[in-house]
Amino acid sequence: MDDLNIRPLAADEEAPMALLLLADPSRKAVESYLRRGRCYVGERAGRVIAVYVLIDTRPHTVELVNVAVAEAEQGRGIGKRMVLHAVETARSLGYRSLEVGTGNSSLNQLALYQKCGFRIVGVDPDFFTRNYPEPIYENGILCRDMIRLRLDL
Numbered sequence: 001m002d003d004l005n006i007r008p009l010a011a012d013e014e015a016p017m018a019l020l021l022l023a024d025p026s027r028k029a030v031e032s033y034l035r036r037g038r039c040y041v042g043e044r045a046g047r048v049i050a051v052y053v054l055i056d057t058r059p060h061t062v063e064l065v066n067v068a069v070a071e072a073e074q075g076r077g078i079g080k081r082m083v084l085h086a087v088e089t090a091r092s093l094g095y096r097s098l099e100v101g102t103g104n105s106s107l108n109q110l111a112l113y114q115k116c117g118f119r120i121v122g123v124d125p126d127f128f129t130r131n132y133p134e135p136i137y138e139n140g141i142l143c144r145d146m147i148r149l150r151l152d153l
């Protein structure tokens with residue numbers, strides 16, 4: 001795993017859409033994030049196996065979206081390395097806080113972000129039921145609300 005290289009996506013390089021869609025089933029949302037944000041990829045042996053995107057939201061604040069690890073590589077610490085890389089990137093770009101949002105049913109993601117130092121700062125009730133046409137279930141729970149987390153840099 002030590003040969004994982006995390007780097008910005010090159011200007012002439014295609015974004016890893018299949019990976020990005022693991023984190024958000026809406027292609028429209030993903031395409032909008034890519035237009036507005038900076039995409040970083042985790043690559044091993046020339047293969048992109050992980051991704052995240054940072055988008056500007058409010059002054060001094062950047063949001064982490066679309067963190068994803070290829071299914072066959074999940075559960076081995078790569079997600080944590082991508083999130084910690086995003087924290088360092090946001091800090092080195094001079095932002096003061098990094099935000100992330102996830103579903104009320106995304107228990108592993110809630111664990112991951114909190115282990116990386118994020119704290120829960122709010123809830124956007126019914127965000128998913130309002131914005132996604134199909135119901136999303138994870139861990140036997142209907143994904144309805146967006147849990148907002150923040151890390152002060």
Ligand SMILES: CC(C)(COP(=O)(O)OP(=O)(O)OC[C@H]1O[C@@H](n2cnc3c(N)ncnc32)[C@H](O)[C@@H]1OP(=O)(O)O)[C@@H](O)C(=O)NCCC(=O)NCCS
Nearest residue numbers: 022023067068069074075076077078079080102108111112
């Ligand atoms: C969420 C995701 C990025 C995590 O990446 P990962 O490489 O699997 O995660 P890691 O191995 O780094 O695990 C980090 C923490 O997440 C949690 N976690 C990850 N996989 C888990 C699993 N199968 N069961 C329980 N907890 C798990 C654990 O708390 C773990 O911490 P630990 O190492 O201290 O036990 C990855 O599973 C993924 O791409 N999922 C689909 C896309 C997605 O949901 N993105 C997030 C949108 S908000």
